[in-house]
Amino acid sequence: ETGVTQSPTHLIKTRGQQVTLRCSSQSGHNTVSWYQQALGQGPQFIFQYYREEENGRGNFPPRFSGLQFPNYSSELNVNALELDDSALYLCASSHYSPLGAKNIQYFGAGTRLSVL
Amino acid sequence: RKEVEQDPGPFNVPEGATVAFNCTYSNSASQSFFWYRQDCRKEPKLLMSVYSSGNEDGRFTAQLNRASQYISLLIRDSKLSDSATYLCVVNSPDSSASKIIFGSGTRLSIRP
Numbered sequence: 001e002t003g004v005t006q007s008p009t010h011l012i013k014t015r016g017q018q019v020t021l022r023c024s025s026q027s028g029h030n031t032v033s034w035y036q037q038a039l040g041q042g043p044q045f046i047f048q049y050y051r052e053e054e055n056g057r058g059n060f061p062p063r064f065s066g067l068q069f070p071n072y073s074s075e076l077n078v079n080a081l082e083l084d085d086s087a088l089y090l091c092a093s094s095h096y097s098p099l100g101a102k103n104i105q106y107f108g109a110g111t112r113l114s115v116l
Numbered sequence: 117r118k119e120v121e122q123d124p125g126p127f128n129v130p131e132g133a134t135v136a137f138n139c140t141y142s143n144s145a146s147q148s149f150f151w152y153r154q155d156c157r158k159e160p161k162l163l164m165s166v167y168s169s170g171n172e173d174g175r176f177t178a179q180l181n182r183a184s185q186y187i188s189l190l191i192r193d194s195k196l197s198d199s200a201t202y203l204c205v206v207n208s209p210d211s212s213a214s215k216i217i218f219g220s221g222t223r224l225s226i227r228p
Contacts, residue, residue: 002159002161033216035218041220041221042122042203042218042219042220042221043160043203043218044218045215045216045217045218048215048216056215056216057215058215090159090160103148103207103216104150104162104165105150105152105160105162105205105216106162107159107160107161108159109158109159110159
């Protein structure tokens with residue numbers, strides 16, 4: 001096991017609602033990254049948080065936002081849910097260094113979100 | 117052009133065969149490279165990092181070609197348990213931040 005935990009495991013929402021997903025990172029890791037994975041696709045990078053600040057963002061609209069807390073856990077918030085937001089949301093923790101560490105990602109089991 | 121491209125497969129090969137996947141990336145400033153394995157309805161798990169000099173871990177060999185901007189994964193003596201989707205991952209700088217790009221994955225199915 002990676003030591004990365006996500007909650008909830010499954011979630012059903014309706015279009016227009018808001019959702020918050022949570023992630024606890026592996027002990028000793030300072031960085032959390034969030035990904036969206038649609039069926040049959042690779043994970044798409046949403047953003048990364050390092051020391052409580054956003055440290056990189058993929059091509060996702062502003063209604064996808066996040067937080068990182070002092071204990072390095074993190075939340076992903078999605079506002080105004082759309083049908084296409086239905087996917088597996090993966091959180092990964094890593095030990096990031098601006099000096100160029102390899103930034104290996106260790107994944108949680110994911111939250112499966114269905115938007116009806 | 118996608119930032120990271122993989123042949124989606126599926127590759128269907130007999131047990132014991134050797135199989136190779138390639139992955140190309142577009143950002144020449146990319147810094148680190150990985151292969152992940154993902155089983156059906158599970159999270160991705162690190163298979164191996166990819167180093168400039170090439171590296172081997174048992175039956176698995178990874179290579180990086182910076183000039184041509186591709187990485188490869190070779191699996192020798194394939195086992196039934198190797199059936200999975202193999203994801204290529206590239207870590208690229210994005211101004212002062214980090215951007216992690218996954219390929220769409222290559223599906224591998226090993227038959228008895």
